Amino acid sequence: MMDLIKIREQFPILNQKINNCDLIYFDNAATSQKPISVIESISDFYKKSNSNIHRGVHSLSRSASEQFELARKTVANHFNIDNEQQLIFTAGCTDSINIVAQGLAKFHLQKEDEIILSTYEHHSNILPWQLWAKENKGVLKIIPLLANQNLDYDSIEKLITHKTKLIAITHVSNTLGLITDIERIISIAKKHQLPILLDGAQSAPHMPVDLKKLDVDFFVCSAHKLYGPTGVGLLYLSQKWLDKLPVSKSGGGIIKSVSFENTEYADGALRFEPGTPNISGVIGFSNAIKFINNIGITTIFEFEKKLVQHAQKKLREMPEIIMYGESDEKAGVISFNVKNHHPFDIGTLLDNYGIAVRTGHHCTQPLMQDLKIQGTVRISFAIYNTIEEINYFIEKLKKVIKMLQ
Template sequence: MASINDIRAAFPYFSQGPGATGYVYLDNAATTQKPFAVLEAMNQFYIHSCANIHRGVHRLSQSASIAFEDARGTTAQYFGVNNPQQIIFTSGATESINLLAQGLAKSHLKPGDSIMLSVLEHHANFLPWQEWAHAHQGTLKTLPLTSDFEIHWPELESHFKSGIALLSITAVSNTLGIRLPLEQIINMAKRYGVPVCIDAAQLAAHQYMNLDTLQPDFLVCSAHKLYGPTGTGILYLAPSWLNSLPISKTGGGAISKVSWEKTEYVDGALRYEAGTPNIAGVLGFAAALKKLQQWDLATCEKHEQQCLNYLEQQLIQIPEIIVYAQGKPKIGSLSFNVKGHHAFDVGSFLDRYQIAVRTGHHCTQPLMTHLNVSGTIRVSVGIYTSQDDINAFINALKKTLVHLLKYHA
C-alpha cells in the first residue's frame, strides 16, 4: 500500500512544480496533476516509437499499434470491461458525449422524443442534448430529485412509463460532490427499456467502476481528471450498441472499403476512431491507470474521504460559511460560499494565500439557478491531497475572512 508521501513523490508537481514552493492545489475536479509515469510514457512514445498506428508494415508503426491496443486493454480492464473493443478513445468526455448525441440522433432519437438529465449536469452533458432537442422538437426532462438531492423514485418510474428516449446523468456532481445511485437508476431504466448514459468524469477519478456489472449503455470520462494527459478520454459502448451506434465522425482508419458509391466501415472501436488519435495521450492515460491500480484507488478514496470529511467539519464551524449539500456523503468535491461575499473575491484572496480552488459556476449553471447562487467556491481533492493541505486551506480561508468581513458586498 502506498503512503501519501510515496504518492506525492511520484508527482513532479510537488518536487519541481508549484507544490515545491507550497502552492496547494485543490482544484482536482477541474484537472489533476500528472505523475512522472505518465510523462515518461508519452516521452517514450515520441522518442522510441513515434509512428502512426494501424497503418504501416514498418516496425515503428507495428510497435505503436501494439502499445495503443495494449492501452485499450489496460483501460478496459480498469473499467471492468471484458471486451476492449467497447472502449473508444476520444479527445475527452465532451467529445464522447457529442459523438454519442450525433450518433443517436441518426437512429435512436426520434423528433419529439424526451431526454432526461439531472439538474447536476456539467454543461458537457447538457448542451449536446439541448442542441438535439432544439433541432428536433425534443424535450429535456429533469431527473426528479428531492430538495435533499435524493431520487424521487415514484416520479422517476412514471417518467419512464410515459416514455424517455435516453437518460444521461452524471455519476457525481462536479460542483457538490454528491453521487447519484447509479445501480438502482440503471436497474429501473432497464425495466422500461430506457438507455442510460453515465458521465463518469468525476467518479472515475475516485472509485473503481465495473461496467460489465453496472451495465450502462454508454459511459464517458476524461483522462486528465484521472491523472492522465489532456485531450484524451473514452466513450464506452455496451455490447448491444457497439457497431450499431451510427458513426458521426468519418475518415481514415475507420473503414474497410471505400469506393465512390459506398463505404464499409470496420467493426469494433476503430469504427468510431476516424483520423489519427491522440496516441501519446492514450499511452499516457494507460500509464496513469496502471499507477492508480498500483496505488489502489480504493485505499486512496478512503483517504480522500477523510480529507473531505475533515474539511466539512472545519468549514461548518465557521459561522460565515454555507456548505452546500451539508452532511451528505461527498466524492472528490465540496462547494461552499461566504455569506454576503462573492466567490470570486474569496478565490482571489485564497490564490494570494497559496491555495488553488475553483470559483464560479463550474459549468453547471442550471444547478446554480437551482441553488439560487451565482457561483460557489469548490474545493476538490485528489489522491495526493494531505490533511496538511486542508489545514493550509482552512488557515488561508480564515485570513481571507478577516479581509472580506471588513467590507460588505
Template sequence: MIAAAQIASPIDVARIRQQFPILSRMVKGKPLVYLDNAATSQKPQVVIDALVDYYTGYNANIHRGIHTLAEEATAAFESTRDTAQRFINAALREEIIFTRGTTEGINLVAYTWGRQNVQAGDEIIISAMEHHSNIVPWQILCEEKGANLKVIPINDDGELLMEEYERLLSNKTKLVSVVHVSNSLGTINPVKQIIDLAHQAGAVVMIDGAQSTVHMNIDVQALDCDFFACSAHKLYGPTGVGVLYGKKHILEAMPVFMGGGEMIKEVTFAKTTYNDLPYKYEAGTPNIADVIAFKAAIDFINEIGKANIAQHEQDVLQYATAQLEQIHGLHIVGKAVEKASVLSFTVDKVHPQDLGILLDNRGIAVRTGHHCTQPLMDRFCIPGTTRASFAVYSTREEVDALVAGLQKAIQLLL
C-alpha cells in the first residue's frame, strides 16, 4: 500500500466510536466495518437514550394538553425546532417544518408551491446527478401541468457543466432544484452560484441537503436558497424525521399540504381556517420521540464541531482514494475537485453486487447498485457502483480492511 500522509486528527476517534454501541458488534464472525453512511449513519448512545427517556419518562401528545407530561413533551419537541433553526441558520423558527425526511420535504414543495406556481410551458431545472427523490416529484408536476423538465449535464469527473446550466436558464424557468452533495459521487456542487444565477432569472431554488448537512456547515441565509431539505437519520439521528426550511413569505403564500389536526385554527362544516407557520404544514400527531432525539444528534455534532468532523472525514477519504487507486482494474467513479466523503467505484469484469456480498462475508458494509440515481449510472454507462461512505467514526484501519476485502474478493471472482 502507498501510505498517504496522515493529517493530525482534531478529534479522538476511539472515544467517539465508544459512543456508538453498534460499532462493537460482530458480523459473520468479523468486527463490523460500517461504510454505508451515505445511506444512513449509526446512532450514538445519547440519541438512543433520548428516545428511551421520552417513552419512559414523559410520553404524551404535544401542543394539545395542559397536563405536565404534555407540556414537557411539547417543550422538548419545540426545543428541537430551535436547535435545528440554529443548526442551518434559518432566520426564524417558523421557517423550520418537520417532515419524515428529505423526500417528503421535496414532495411538499412540489405538491404545494409547484401546483400553485407552475403552468404549462414553464421549465424546471434539475441536474444529472439527482437522487430519484429530486427527479420523480418534478416529473409528476411537469406531466400534470404541461411543464418541461431540463437537466444540467455533468463532465466525466462528475462535475456540473455550469456554462450549460447558464444556457438552460430563461424567463421560462420557474424552479431550480439541485442536490448539494451527490450521494453517488460525493461531488459538492457550487450551490451558491446556482442559487444566484437562478434568482437573476427570477426562479425559486430548492436545495437537497440530505448528504451535505452532516459534512458541511449550512447557512441557508448566506446561501439565500428558498427551500432546503435534510434528514435526521444521515445526521446520527433517528429515521423518519426531517426538516424542510422555507423562506417565511414563500411558505405563508403556499397552499396547505395535508389536512387534519394541528394545522387548523378553526373548523366548521362551512369553512376551515389554517394555522400559522410552522404548524400549517404539520398535520396530525408528529413523530414526537424521534424529533426529540434529533436534538440530541445535533447537539452531538455541535459538540465535536463540523469543521473537526470534516477534517477527519477528508483525511479518511484521501487515504481511501489513494489505496483504492492501487487496485488493478478498479475505477473510481466521481473525481470532482470538491468532494465529500463518498467513494464510488467499479471493478473490471466484476458486478458490484458480487463485491458487496463477499465484503459482507468479512463484516464490511458497503452499498451496491445505482443508489437511487439510475440516470446518473446511465450517464456513465454502468449498471451501478460499489460505494464506501465515511463518517466521524470511520478510520484508516477500516479502509485497510476494505482494501484487503476487495483484493480477496477480486481474486475469488476473476
C-alpha cells in the first residue's frame, strides 16, 4: 500500500502557501515538483564530487565519471534498454528531437520526402520537422482526430506513400492526456519499414515504457517532467541508428583522435555528448528514476488514473463544463473549458486560491485549431496529488464560475 503522506513529505515545495492558501499543484504536465532525494543528490554532487568527467586520472574525476555512467545504467534499466550506450543524455526532449531531425536531414531525408505526425503533437515535435520541410520542400502529413478526440488510426495507411520516411509521434497527448495506441502504429510502421520517433515527454512520468518491447527507432523524454531537474533529458537510439545517425553538434570529449584535417569520433552514446555534460543534472535524473522505482511506475499509473477518474466524474456533474478527450484510460491530464468563459479568467482566479493550473494552447496550436477553440484549462496530476485536493479544486472552481457570472 502506497503511503501518500510519506510521499508528500518528500516534496518540500508542497509546504508553501500561495495567497495564504495551501499550494495545490495541478501543473505537472508542464513540470513536476522534485523530491528531496533529487534536490540533495544535486547539491551533494557539488559538495562532495564536483569534477569533470571522462579521462580524469585523479580520484574526484574518477568518482564523478563513475556516478555519471552509473546514472546512465540506472536510467537505461528503467526503460529496459539492454545496451546503455544507446542512451544519450541531452538537454531535454526538445534537444533530443532536434538532434534526430538534424541527423536524419543529413542522410536519411531527401528533398520532397514526407513525414507523418499526429494532430496531438506538441510544437517541439512539429517545428524541427517543419524547419527541415521548409528547406527541402518536404511534406508533413498529419494523422487526423476522430470525433471522440482519439487518433484516426485507420487513416495512417492512407497517408503512407513511397516518399514517407518517418513517423514522429507522441506517446501521450500533453493537452488531452490520451494515450496513443503505439503498438498499432509500430506494427504499421514495421510493415512499411518506416522508422519511428516516439515522444515520451508525457508518458515517461506516468506509465511504464519498455523500449525493448516497443522497439522504436528513437525515444525522447525530459527529466524535469518526471521528478528530475530541468535542462536534462534523454535520447534513445535503436542499435541500427546508433552508429548511423550523423552528429549535429560537435566538440570536446567525443573523439578518438583529432587532427586539423579529420576527426575519428568515439563509439556509442559519447559521440552525441560533446562538451562537458550536465553532470549534476544527469545524477539528479537518475535519482528521480530511483524515486519512481521505489514507488513503482505501475503503482503511479494506477493511482493517477484514479485521480483522473475522480476529477472527470466531478467535472461531468457540472453542466457548464466541456471536457476534451474524456477517457478512463489517461495519463494524468484533463483539459476542459467552462461554457462562455475564457480559460485565462478561470486560471487567474484559481491561482488566488493557491491552485496552479495551466491555461492556453499548451504548445499545441494545431490541436486547438482542430478542436476549434483558443485554449483550455488543463489540470495534470503527479504522485503527490490527492482526492481531497481535487475536491477543493472543484469547490473553488464552482466559486470562480459564480464570480465570473
